[in-house]
Amino acid sequence: MATLEDDLTHLNFQYLMLFRECARSHPMEAAWRFGVIPEVVDRVADLSLEQIQEQAAINRAVISLLPLCWRRLKIDHLESAVPIEN
Secondary structure (H helix, E strand, O other), X not given: OOOHHHHHHHHHHHHHHHHHHHHHHOHHHHHHHHOOOHHHHHXXXXXXXXXXXXXXXXXXXXXXXXOXXXXXXXXXXXXXXXXXXX
C-alpha cells in the first residue's frame, strides 16, 4: 500500500514533468497555465530528470490549486455546481 509520501512524490513528479514539457514546447503558455513568471518557466525547462526526481521527493506539494467559487444549485434535481461568473 502506498503511503502519503509516495503518493505526494508521484503527484509532484507528474506535475513537474508536465510543467517541464509545456515549458520546453510552449513557454508563454506554460507561464500562463502554471501561474509563474517567465524566468521560472526557463528554469523548469532546463531541469534534468534527476533534478525533477529530487524536487518531487521533498514531501511537500509543489502544486498549488487555485480556489474555485461555486454556487449551490437545487439539490432536489441533483444538478452539478456551476462556477460563479465574475
